[in-house]
Amino acid sequence: MKIVAQVKLMPETEQAAALLCTLRTVNDLACWVSQVAFARGVPREYELRKHTYAHLKAEGLGAQAAQHVIKKVRDAYTTLHANLRAGHLGKPTSRRRVKAESKPIAFRPEAAQPYDDRCLSWQYDAQTVSIWTMAGRIKNVRFVCSTDALKTLRDYRKGECDLIERDGVFYLIATCDVPEAEAFEPDGFIGVDLGIVNVATTSTGYQAAGRGLNRYRKRQLALRAKLQKKRTKSAKRRLKERSRRETRHVKNTNHIIAKTIVTEAERTAHGIALEELKGIRRRVRLRKPQRVTLHSWAFAQLGGFIVYKAKRAGVPLVHVDPAYTSQTCAECGHVDKRNRVNQGLFICRGCGVVAHADRNASHNIAARGAAVWTAGRESRVPATP
Incomplete structure (x- = not known):
């Protein structure tokens, strides 16, 4: 059974600047790869690599990072096509579907970037990570998480991890392959x-x-409507602060x-x-x-x-x-x-x-x-x- 464990990174000032620059760069290049894929009819990953890999390397990406950017773009188009086939974006003539099909997929500057074990290593006892960035490999980046999450990471982490940024805070989301317990014979x-x-x-x-939950949601809905109606800078700032709460x-x-x-x-x-x-x-x-x-x-x-x-x-x-x-x-x-x-x-x-x-x-x-x-x-x- 695959679950995810999330840890919060606590980088120093220079480390945070390197992580931010890395996310912005790889997502800008992912948008470029997406444009190439869209112009060429979204080829398979191997063919897309032939058209984009050399440019990504010339822009300063490492070999593994370039591979992950290409794979991320190809996976995004695979998901889009699956949603189109399933009808999740409406009928073929709907405005939403036409809009999705008529332009390349774009990636947000803070979108997740995958890392494998060649680009990222964990030091569980010290609670630090060593991670690749555009400024080179930086070591001793501290992270914090719960005791249970740390135990899960230590025992079951397997596969890739995603680096993301939310409101100026960096997180690593790791995939953990946890074994399922043997099911017992139920007594009802x-x-x-x-x-x-x-x-x-x-x-x-x-x-x-x-x-209580419905009352909380109604209160949040009314507050969002009130702030959105103001359309001031302070109201937008408050809306951003309350996002995802x-x-x-x-x-x-x-x-x-x-x-x-x-x-x-x-x-x-x-x-x-x-x-x-x-x-x-x-x-x-x-x-x-x-x-x-x-x-x-x-x-x-x-x-x-x-x-x-x-x-x-x-x-x-x-x-x-x-x-x-x-x-x-x-x-x-x-x-x-x-x-x-x-x-x-x-x-x-x-x-x-x-x-x-x-x-x-x-x-x-x-x-x-x-x-x-x-x-x-x-x-x-x-x-x-």
Whole structure:
């Protein structure tokens, strides 16, 4: 299982200037390589290298850095073409798709630059790195990270690392290949119902209310609108300072919720059943005031956190079809749209049971998870006559 560990670099003044110059230079050259690729019909990486490698070397890039710039450009076009084939940029005549196809891909000055072990080495005990720059190789660049991140880096780091800059601060994002724990045989399943009012509700009674998170998002939305309306330099500066703050807050909240659910499942030797919510934004139709809430709801991120934490802990996890889980009675199985009286109340028209709507749905998801797990464990080989 591949995860990433992020460390914050603490360079000296000269080191920071060298890192900044390096990022600006490699991304400017990446834009040039992109123009060459676009003009030549985006050739394969080997052919693109023949047209650009000598120029990159003449501009002062090392051999490995030049290779990474070319590969970065080619990967960007591969991703663009994959999105075009999947229809993520709209129909062939849409303005967004035409704009994407009509010009070369451009790279931001602070865009990530990949480094391999020839360009970057780690000294874990001293918490320093040695890294290639346009000014030569600089050593003893300090970095800071959590104890867990340092242990993960020391034990499992493998492959390339990305150097990025955010608001004048440099980070290294390293790929770590962490082995998955062996999954145990579950003694039942915990159903997890994801929502907006309640971010997550489990069949064991845990409920992560979304009221505080939604209130925080509304406050941030109103503040952004107020600052954007002013259009002054100070307002733009404040907007830049507040950038990514909401994303970090939501991400931290999702980490806490996911860890709580996985820890409970591991403690009780249960598996986890999650809803398969892929494509929900295309299926759901909401009134305009509700669309901002839906599209800012990071349910995919929460689901991803639960998945990878479950793999690391060896907790079995299955995805189930969420259809009618909010309309089905977990006691008698009666399905009726009228069973869901409102957002939080469920009253079965068949047996009369009264329950919390999200809790009832989580029990249905748990039952479907057990059924999916059992079906996957059953042998489909015909019996020997």
